[in-house]
């Protein structure tokens with residue numbers, strides 16, 4: 001169960017850690033014991049490492065971006081730091097925002113946890129393992145790609161290893177509010193259905209309030225596993241009394257959950273997202289998607305975005321006139337969704353079930369569910385999140401895939417049926433034109449298609465021949481794009497020039513606009529991103545389909561998309 005930290009005071013363990021790369025995994029056994037002279041005592045552990053004296057790295061951060069000699073390294077890097085306990089709470093939890101890809105957590109020589117999956121948060125209680133002073137925290141961070149991972153061996157993005165998001169300590173009372181879910185529905189009335197999970201022996205009386213609306217409701221227990229009790233309650237309001245959340249007016253309210261010993265606040269908004277025919281509705285009104293896709297990456301920092309990076313991204317999004325962002329291809333930092341809530345930007349959030357995944361493997365299925373759960377439980381209170389995307393370009397001919405993906409769509413809905421479920425699906429040419437051929441389509445609310453007509457195949461604008469079915473599900477062109485090297489100028493027919501890319505955008509956007517069933521697009525992509533599969537002289541390790549390069553320099557296509565959105 002997710003540990004809510006967003007409205008709480010935590011103690012940060014960010015800052016300088018020691019990193020010890022261990023390509024042969026020589027240090028695995030015993031070295032993390034906190035002994036005075038551990039290395040000299042152990043003949044099998046020669047004094048070739050020192051837990052207090054590795055390569056200094058900043059956390060959050062990505063190892064290869066900070067230590068250039070390890071740029072393409074994939075494997076184990078031990079991360080260590082010491083800390084004193086400063087709180088007076090009854091219980092103490094250690095929480096990681098994200099570690100890519102597998103994390104093995106040791107405290108004072110005790111193994112506490114292994115977590116797989118590079119983009120979602122996880123936590124562990126350390127109450128019994130922690131001391132007052134000089135705790136030694138060791139995290140084995142392994143970013144080696146694996147056949148049975150999610151993602152698998154091949155991705156078109158860089159495998160930045162490291163503790164890429166913040167590490168925090170959270171002190172709580174014996175019984176505390178572990179997590180909260182606020183689901184909203186909008187009809188003649190507006191309803192907030194509130195669920196709280198109380199962790200500890202005595203849940204006691206729990207109630208929810210919305211101070212901004214003068215509303216309150218008791219929460220009643222409806223389930224318990226002995227350690228954690230789930231309680232639910234509802235607040236129903238007159239529609240006229242509530243300002244709804246909408247991209248044109250992103251009104252947020254605090255929902256407070258108080259128990260006898262604890263209290264947390266969730267900042268959320270009231271809104272509903274639905275599908276009607278081939279339209280996407282926000283609060284009952286159809287909306288046109290003016291989107292853009294982005295990776296989570298900042299030059300020199302990998303995935304460890306700073307608050308300034310986040311400001312910058314939202315400035316570009318506003319400048320383009322977007323109302324929608326696809327956060328591809330894995331969960332981005334939770335700060336993006338919080339900011340999108342404030343800015344009124346709808347989001348597509350995604351788990352990295354990308355290309356070749358071993359869907360038949362039971363452990364992979366469990367990992368898939370885990371990643372969906374960790375993302376959904378983290379962001380289910382964000383009104384900006386409209387779509388959960390369960391997969392991108394997975395092989396539609398795989399029988400196992402066609403059985404497992406619908407199960408994952410159902411699983412996402414079980415966790416949260418107030419959002420729409422999507423995936424980037426397979427479509428192809430037929431005698432009638434381009435058609436959705438993916439058997440997954442019937443299990444989705446919204447269908448994504450990634451089309452590169454005019455780049456990899458065909459001509460820009462070929463999407464015009466899409467077999468338009470205005471009663472079919474809404475379709476988003478979740479990718480379309482062409483490569484251009486910033487500053488490379490030439491003819492519109494010359495690949496890799498800004499002019500080629502700009503012309504591609506003009507033609508593709510017009511064609512997309514002509515298909516009624518397509519409700520909008522999230523072109524590929526806001527800025528160039530690192531990819532080890534892109535090595536030609538124009539690329540040199542980067543996918544160059546960005547509207548900006550990795551340093552934020554705009555290419556000509558930026559203004560083509562801006563004009564399309566702002567001045568149609």
Ligand code: GCB
Pocket residue numbers: 156329392393450479524543545
């Ligand atoms: C795709 C993938 C995306 C790639 C892109 C490309 O279809 O979904 O991850 O980066 O194409 O540039 O080829």
